[in-house]
Amino acid sequence: MAKKIIITIDGWSSCGKSTLAKRLAKELGYIYVDSGAMYRAITLYFLRNNIDLAEKKKIKEALKNISLEFSKNPQNGKTEIYLNGENVEYLIRDLVIAEKVSDVAAIKEVREFAVAQQQKMGAPKGIVMDGRDIGTVVFPKAELKIFLTADNAVRVERRFKEMYEKNPNVTVEEVKNNLEMRDYIDSHREVSPLKQAKDALVLDNTDLTEKQTFEKALEWVKEKIL
Numbered sequence: 001m002a003k004k005i006i007i008t009i010d011g012w013s014s015c016g017k018s019t020l021a022k023r024l025a026k027e028l029g030y031i032y033v034d035s036g037a038m039y040r041a042i043t044l045y046f047l048r049n050n051i052d053l054a055e056k057k058k059i060k061e062a063l064k065n066i067s068l069e070f071s072k073n074p075q076n077g078k079t080e081i082y083l084n085g086e087n088v089e090y091l092i093r094d095l096v097i098a099e100k101v102s103d104v105a106a107i108k109e110v111r112e113f114a115v116a117q118q119q120k121m122g123a124p125k126g127i128v129m130d131g132r133d134i135g136t137v138v139f140p141k142a143e144l145k146i147f148l149t150a151d152n153a154v155r156v157e158r159r160f161k162e163m164y165e166k167n168p169n170v171t172v173e174e175v176k177n178n179l180e181m182r183d184y185i186d187s188h189r190e191v192s193p194l195k196q197a198k199d200a201l202v203l204d205n206t207d208l209t210e211k212q213t214f215e216k217a218l219e220w221v222k223e224k225i226l
């Protein structure tokens with residue numbers, strides 16, 4: 001039987017990490033964890049409760065009241081994120097959250113809170129997790145680390161299409177500015193900045209279809225598990 005491994009997928013905003021991760025997890029019968037959804041859900045909680053990001057004490061208190069869970073949404077059969085029992089999968093994709101999430105994710109206490117849960121989820125292996133620091137910090141010993149990239153223009157176009165379907169008022173400019181801002185904050189923050197792990201394999205999918213991206217990654221998986 002093939003051995004179960006940990007697969008990490010890191011990279012810039014909107015380069016197709018979650019699409020690839022979901023497909024790999026489905027193919028392999030692995031668990032998929034969207035670590036970005038955790039930071040987005042924490043951001044939603046902070047916004048709803050007017051938590052001032054400069055007040056460490058308030059942040060620590062707030063984190064004690066946050067319970068995050070990935071479970072199956074009975075309406076569509078998909079695994080989605082629940083914040084204190086409420087399904088927030090749809091809400092957290094809003095631009096209002098995207099505007100704040102990178103500031104929230106740069107806070108040390110927030111990262112410690114999320115990373116501890118991510119490591120627990122990965123303990124039994126057989127997991128695909130995507131994010132920014134998964135191969136560098138969360139699972140530095142993962143068997144397969146993928147660093148996904150794509151040209152900026154392609155990433156903006158993909159994310160714009162995705163957001164436009166939900167909200168036709170969104171503009172390309174807004175999406176572009178948000179991606180650039182998040183990429184900058186994510187790669188320049190002090191704690192666990194986005195960077196390529198030394199042993200990560202780079203996959204540039206600018207000119208690849210979803211299927212081609214998946215097939216390339218699956219080749220790498222097979223080399224590791226067979």
Ligand code: CDP
Binds near residue numbers: 014134182183
């Ligand atoms: O889907 P997209 O790549 O645009 O973002 P996401 O994966 O939903 O992550 C949202 C934000 O969460 C990122 O811009 C980061 O600020 C933060 N994040 C992080 O700091 N570390 C992770 N492992 C995952 C996400």
